[in-house]
Amino acid sequence: MMLAAALAPLGTIALQHYLAVSAILFVIGVIGFVARRNLIIMFLCTELMFQAAGLALIAFSRFHLNYSGQVFVIFVLTVAAAEAAMALALVVLLYRRSQSLDARFWSRMNG
Numbered sequence: 001m002m003l004a005a006a007l008a009p010l011g012t013i014a015l016q017h018y019l020a021v022s023a024i025l026f027v028i029g030v031i032g033f034v035a036r037r038n039l040i041i042m043f044l045c046t047e048l049m050f051q052a053a054g055l056a057l058i059a060f061s062r063f064h065l066n067y068s069g070q071v072f073v074i075f076v077l078t079v080a081a082a083e084a085a086m087a088l089a090l091v092v093l094l095y096r097r098s099q100s101l102d103a104r105f106w107s108r109m110n111g
Helices: 002-006 015-035 039-063 068-098 103-107
Strands: none
Touching: 015 039, 039 068
8 A cells, every 4th residue: 555655646736736836946046046146146046946947857757657857856966066065165265355246246357
């Protein structure tokens, strides 16, 4: 009985619910990235978009009873963690250099 419940596609929550939550998270991330100029907020919004994409992959994987999507998400999260470490180090370096995290200031700089 537990095996049958574990192999049920998604239970009472349909695939559309997971995809709706994923789309809402992604849109919040895009709006936050476009509307804000603080580098840390922009970085957090990109991470929110990564999580939304991962949620959609996991939902599709579970719906089709194929676990390759879940394994792919683990690799995506690993790359996102490495990207987070690099981005945070870059943000700290930029802040030490100019005492500002405003993206408009950094976009005006020329090489």
